[in-house]
Amino acid sequence: MIVVLSDRPDRSQSLVDAVRAVAECRVVGTDETWARIGPFRGVIADITLSRPEAKRCLRLLASRPARTRAPLICLTRGNEQSAFTEARNLGATLCLSALAEPRMVVGSLVREVWPEKSVADLVVTREAERAGTLMTRLFESAQTGPIDLPSVERGIAPVLDAIHEGGLSRWLDEVWAHDDVTFQHCLLVSGVVAAFAQNLGLSATDKQLMTRAALVHDVGKSRIPLAVLNKPGRLDDDERAVMQTHAPIGHEILMASGGCDPITLAVTRHHHEMLDGSGYPDKLCADAIGDPVRLLTICDIYAALIERRPYKVPMSSRDALSILSSMQGKLEGGLVQAFGRAVQTVP
Numbered sequence: 001m002i003v004v005l006s007d008r009p010d011r012s013q014s015l016v017d018a019v020r021a022v023a024e025c026r027v028v029g030t031d032e033t034w035a036r037i038g039p040f041r042g043v044i045a046d047i048t049l050s051r052p053e054a055k056r057c058l059r060l061l062a063s064r065p066a067r068t069r070a071p072l073i074c075l076t077r078g079n080e081q082s083a084f085t086e087a088r089n090l091g092a093t094l095c096l097s098a099l100a101e102p103r104m105v106v107g108s109l110v111r112e113v114w115p116e117k118s119v120a121d122l123v124v125t126r127e128a129e130r131a132g133t134l135m136t137r138l139f140e141s142a143q144t145g146p147i148d149l150p151s152v153e154r155g156i157a158p159v160l161d162a163i164h165e166g167g168l169s170r171w172l173d174e175v176w177a178h179d180d181v182t183f184q185h186c187l188l189v190s191g192v193v194a195a196f197a198q199n200l201g202l203s204a205t206d207k208q209l210m211t212r213a214a215l216v217h218d219v220g221k222s223r224i225p226l227a228v229l230n231k232p233g234r235l236d237d238d239e240r241a242v243m244q245t246h247a248p249i250g251h252e253i254l255m256a257s258g259g260c261d262p263i264t265l266a267v268t269r270h271h272h273e274m275l276d277g278s279g280y281p282d283k284l285c286a287d288a289i290g291d292p293v294r295l296l297t298i299c300d301i302y303a304a305l306i307e308r309r310p311y312k313v314p315m316s317s318r319d320a321l322s323i324l325s326s327m328q329g330k331l332e333g334g335l336v337q338a339f340g341r342a343v344q345t346v347p
């Protein structure tokens with residue numbers, strides 16, 4: 001956690017927003033006594049240092065036991081040199097002008113607190129955490145009833161922002177670190193879809209639409225017995241039949257939740273359909289399968305192939321792409337080629 005010490009929270013808001021992009025952030029005033037605030041990794045003081053209460057608060061901070069000390073960045077106003085000297089005397093490890101861009105302040109914070117990481121690393125970690133927490137809640141509620149579809153909206157921006165900020169490879173590294181199979185898969189597919197949509201130059205609205213569909217496309221898996229869902233290795237015929245029900249079940253969950261857009265509904269029911277009619281659950285053929293479903297199906301198969309499980313050797317992106325290319329007649333060839341270009345930076 002990062003603490004922003006502010007005597008004018010309204011003035012500090014853009015700074016707080018910038019900090020929240022990389023870390024959990026708590027805003028406190030100069031009446032803070034630091035006694036019960038809990039562990040934190042760094043402090044940014046956006047206060048008027050000449051005020052007695054500001055000095056008192058920073059002296060209290062400096063008097064904490066050495067093991068709990070954290071870097072203190074002071075933003076100073078007015079006469080820079082004397083303000084810098086005053087801030088140093090009050091324990092600042094770094095002084096910056098209060099006029100500095102919040103992003104630049106956060107860059108300095110990251111160098112002080114996490115010297116081994118970049119801002120982009122932290123943004124991706126944070127966004128994956130946000131989207132992951134949301135998806136976990138969503139799947140829990142889907143086990144027994146409808147889901148809160150508006151809450152899915154809060155998962156879209158984290159995925160798109162992380163892909164935009166850090167690229168697909170970094171997102172995959174982050175998501176691969178999570179053990180939960182379904183959770184990992186949803187976030188993998190969402191990141192891959194977001195990267196593909198970005199590479200195709202889709203509009204912001206279409207990128208959001210596709211990312212939303214990717215987040216919930218396997219929501220039906222929440223009602224598949226764990227013994228089948230988490231079985232290491234191949235499923236037998238009966239287990240496969242059970243597993244395949246996740247597509248229509250997911251569609252039912254979304255219908256029961258109300259207000260779901262038609263693209264998300266179609267993607268959820270049909271993302272295992274193949275152009276030659278060999279897919280499930282409705283054995284649709286090419287004409288009946290729309291572009292959003294075709295796009296998601298490619299991303300879904302790719303994500304499943306490169307997933308990391310404790311019991312299997314991970315497949316490289318190149319091998320996964322050659323499997324997609326071998327599925328002629330089942331997947332749209334032109335789209336598979338475009339997909340290959342979109343994920344070419346993934347090792």
Ligand SMILES: [Fe+2]
Pocket residue numbers: 217218246247271272
């Ligand atoms: Fe699926």
Ligand SMILES: [Fe+2]
Pocket residue numbers: 185189217218300
């Ligand atoms: Fe899937």
